[in-house]
């Protein structure tokens with residue numbers, strides 16, 4: 001934390017949670033066998049027997065609903081609920097539907113690990129902490145303390161500490177100190193305007209944990225780690241990181257309350273970066289096909305009772321490449337929701353070809369080969385590259401009787417396809433000659449200072465593999481001579497015409 005604003009928000013956030021914290025410490029003492037870091041509040045929804053499932057209704061508290069102060073004594077929440085304003089503000093920054101989607105993802109995350117089923121219902125307009133049949137109600141209020149996050153109250157059954165009407169109520173700060181942070185789990189939260197803003201999904205996920213019955217965990221990586229300062233229990237929480245995935249401690253706590261998610265288990269996750277009007281085709285275990293045409297959540301149609309899952313990209317979007325993380329694993333008591341598909345724009349590399357009237361040309365893009373047909377006048381590599389990638393096109397194999405050179409062959413991919421590479425090919429001719437008197441090994445020749453050509457003892461002719469186009473000067477030199485022989489070169493140097501050179505003769509005699 002580096003800015004006063006950041007520290008203030010953080011500290012204020014912690015104060016609001018003091019009430020919850022007291023409950024969680026008390027409940028920790030109630031647990032006789034707790035070797036885990038998670039703690040419990042008091043109740044759970046539906047059957048109070050721990051380990052049994054629940055169906056939980058939830059709503060957004062209707063805009064304009066106040067606070068029932070007869071059930072809510074903390075005094076921190078004031079004014080009228082304004083989820084609509086908060087939603088509008090978030091959506092105007094992150095796109096239509098972004099607010100609701102972030103909240104829904106938080107519900108889905110908890111539902112994926114425990115025997116929990118959530119029903120989104122229309123609110124009845126009761127005040128915060130007002131009596132209602134709806135279990136979890138999410139409102140947006142002004143926190144008198146200036147608190148910049150949210151507060152969630154546990155399930156009913158704890159009138160000693162707060163009355164049932166307050167149970168399951170969740171208040172977000174109407175000040176909208178929220179962001180939908182870009183990036184992945186564990187990434188640093190950006191500090192827009194220099195201040196630390198809560199990641200909306202991560203915060204709602206945490207507060208929902210309270211509304212379902214979990215207290216704070218001392219595990220710094222857990223979602224339920226108390227987002228509090230050094231005066232309280234969570235000074236080591238990684239509140240500065242994106243934290244939207246439950247860790248084992250969170251899962252253990254929620255499964256202790258509601259039991260594991262029931263089979264069969266779905267496999268899904270999230271797609272990001274997909275361009276408008278594009279789609280990516282995903283495959284689970286090689287057979288379950290899912291075509292995804294927009295960013296956001298996806299789930300494969302076939303749920304699995306057990307076994308493993310492996311998600312792959314079957315068809316990439318046109319002009320994009322998608323990569324998968326968390327793509328495989330073993331099904332174990334939870335629905336899989338964390339398969340991450342990240343798509344980025346990619347660009348092709350190609351150009352034109354001139355003068356090619358032979359087969360055998362192989363071009364290379366970095367290390368990828370492309371075979372070019374006889375007579376081709378353009379080329380394009382199948383492999384597409386992302387922005388910032390360096391590319392080098394070269395000739396891997398020259399066509400028989402032709403020499404091809406590359407123009408504009410290298411650069412760095414920006415945001416357009418590369419189409420200005422030229423391959424210029426021309427008829428080419430070889431250089432060689434006859435040999436006399438070569439009675440020993442050790443003769444090595446070079447053409448124009450190029451690669452060594454080793455000539456075996458007894459050879460009577462040679463031809464260099466490298467060919468030259470008309471007008472190219474050529475010089476053959478001795479790179480090494482056989483011991484005990486003197487050798488000379490005839491008809492050397494010269495300039496290539498329009499026929500193979502066969503008269504750069506080598507003549508050797510004993511010393």
Ligand SMILES: [Zn+2]
Pocket residue numbers: 017020206207210216226227
């Ligand atoms: Zn908390």
